[in-house]
Amino acid sequence: MEKLTQQEEDAMQAIWKTGEGSVKSFMAALTGAVPPYTTLASTVKNLEKKGYLQSRLIGNAYQYAPAITEEAYKQRFMGNVVKDYFEDSYKELVSFFVKKNKISTEDLKEIIGLIEGKK
Numbered sequence: 001m002e003k004l005t006q007q008e009e010d011a012m013q014a015i016w017k018t019g020e021g022s023v024k025s026f027m028a029a030l031t032g033a034v035p036p037y038t039t040l041a042s043t044v045k046n047l048e049k050k051g052y053l054q055s056r057l058i059g060n061a062y063q064y065a066p067a068i069t070e071e072a073y074k075q076r077f078m079g080n081v082v083k084d085y086f087e088d089s090y091k092e093l094v095s096f097f098v099k100k101n102k103i104s105t106e107d108l109k110e111i112i113g114l115i116e117g118k119k
Contacts, residue, residue: 001051001068003077007035011043012052012066012073020065 004012014029015021023041027034035043044064047053055062086092094111097103 001076003080004047004050004052007039007043008047008050008052011040011047012070015044015047015053015064015066016070020063022061022063026064 010030010032011026014026014031018025018029021029023037023044026044027037027040030040034040044053048055048064052066052068053064054067055064057063082088082090082093086096094103094108098108
């Protein structure tokens with residue numbers, strides 16, 4: 001599966017939140033700037049072509065459902081970010097955020113707790 005554009009990711013966030021639904025129901029779940037109906041409908045069709053959505057015709061309207069979970073999407077593309085930008089090292093990823101002051105000591109302690117809880 002190919003990487004999504006920002007517009008497609010925004011649509012998928014609304015779709016994951018909604019579950020199965022119509023373009024109209026996805027519009028209601030969008031946050032921030034809501035695109036025109038026709039733009040969202042085109043985006044949804046593109047997501048279906050890319051394999052991110054499945055559709056079925058009910059009456060004269062299509063219902064769409066995610067073909068991939070949000071978790072699976074995050075896992076796949078975050079793994080690529082780590083591989084491509086952080087030498088395939090999650091330690092390098094965390095170090096980057098520490099150096100940019102984007103992660104606090106409390107956050108790191110919580111992460112360590114999560115790691116230790118899985119052992």
